[in-house]
Amino acid sequence: MFFALLLLFVKHFICDFPLQAFPWMYRNKGTYLHPGGIAHAAVHGLATFIILFFWLGSTGWIWALIDMLIHYHIDWSKMNLSAKFNLKADNSEWFWLLLGFDQLLHHLTYFAIIYLAFQL
Secondary structure, three states: OHHHHHHHHHHHHHHHOHHHOOHHHHOOOOOOOOHHHHHHHHHHHHHHHHHHHHHHHHHHHHHHHHHHHHHHHHHHHHHHHHHHOOOOOOOOHHHHHHHHHHHHHHHHHHHHHHHHHHHO
16 A cells, blocks of 8 residues: 555646646646646646556556546646635745645545545
């Protein structure tokens, strides 16, 4: 379980930063059901499936879908809160608190997925 969790954390960094290099992804995560936000969340879901496949086989798709849906809604919420309160990296410390909270929620999602997936 520890190694799977570690891989999900590394996956998160890779998918959330280097693989989100396309502006149409990160600029549109606040528009509900925009293809950019869906594509970003799908990248996370696919990577989660690849990681969990080694332990859970083909049933890993369920957890990958859950990760994708939760990831999408966390990002959508963060983007909308940032827009509503005009939070930007250069104008408010609240931007950084919100970004940190976003990352915390993603990591708690991975803890929950690993806990539940390995219990069943």
